[in-house]
Amino acid sequence: SQELEQSPQSLIVQEGKNLTINCTSSKTLYGLYWYKQKYGEGLIFLMMLQKGGEEKSHEKITAKLDEKKQQSSLHITASQPSHAGIYLCGADKGNYGQNFVFGPGTRLSVLP
Amino acid sequence: DVKVTQSSRYLVKRTGEKVFLECVQDMDHENMFWYRQDPGLGLRLIYFSYDVKMKEKGDIPEGYSVSREKKERFSLILESASTNQTSMYLCASSLNLQGPSFYEQYFGPGTRLTVT
Numbered sequence: 001s002q003e004l005e006q007s008p009q010s011l012i013v014q015e016g017k018n019l020t021i022n023c024t025s026s027k028t029l030y031g032l033y034w035y036k037q038k039y040g041e042g043l044i045f046l047m048m049l050q051k052g053g054e055e056k057s058h059e060k061i062t063a064k065l066d067e068k069k070q071q072s073s074l075h076i077t078a079s080q081p082s083h084a085g086i087y088l089c090g091a092d093k094g095n096y097g098q099n100f101v102f103g104p105g106t107r108l109s110v111l112p
Numbered sequence: 113d114v115k116v117t118q119s120s121r122y123l124v125k126r127t128g129e130k131v132f133l134e135c136v137q138d139m140d141h142e143n144m145f146w147y148r149q150d151p152g153l154g155l156r157l158i159y160f161s162y163d164v165k166m167k168e169k170g171d172i173p174e175g176y177s178v179s180r181e182k183k184e185r186f187s188l189i190l191e192s193a194s195t196n197q198t199s200m201y202l203c204a205s206s207l208n209l210q211g212p213s214f215y216e217q218y219f220g221p222g223t224r225l226t227v228t
Contacts, residue, residue, distance in 0.1 A: 031215060033215055033216070035219075040200075040222070040224075041221050041222060042116070042202055042204075042219030042220050042221045042222050043155075043202070043204070043217070043219040044219070045216055045217060045218060045219075048215070048216055088154075088155070090215065092214075092215050100157065100215050102154050102155040103154070104152075104154045105154065
């Protein structure tokens with residue numbers, strides 16, 4: 001079973017709409033990372049959250065990590081076609097090296 | 113900007129062939145990673161390296177080996193390719209040996225390998 005769950009699996013929104021993607025773990029995380037992948041390409045690092053309650057923004061994308069450090073949300077305001085892609089969360093489970101896992105991804109389509 | 117390049121975007125090999133996938137990064141990063149990405153299974157770590165000639169197994173190292181003779185270059189080797197190794201292979205690098213930046217990874221464009 002996946003150690004990180006993401007919801008929804010896929011999302012289709014009209015351009016200009018807001019949306020939220022969630023990433024959930026059953027265990028406390030030492031770090032939560034958001035990446036974006038354009039179809040058939042590599043991943044682009046978006047942001048990293050470490051502290052409970054932390055919130056970061058980059059352009060129209062805001063990510064939050066809850067106080068218990070088990071859930072993160074990624075919010076896009078006024079979505080644009082350029083936001084389309086697959087959003088993956090990744091988590092550091094606390095041990096050096098191979099204890100980093102990715103979520104299954106959320107596929108976002110933005111209709112013009 | 114960090115640039116991670118991979119030697120091929122698409123590769124077709126026959127079962128039993130030895131396959132080399134090359135990855136080069138130009139930002140003097142300490143760490144380099146090889147992942148494979150499959151539908152329904154997501155991204156899985158094969159191997160990573162935190163220094164020249166150093167390597168650590170990831171979640172699925174079986175059937176693969178790696179080589180890091182120079183800091184900027186990390187090679188993934190399939191000694192005898194099999195059809196179940198058909199996948200998208202992604203290379204990544206990150207700056208620091210420890211701490212949160214270890215996982216602030218920069219990815220290459222990927223190599224889509226088909227083994228027939």
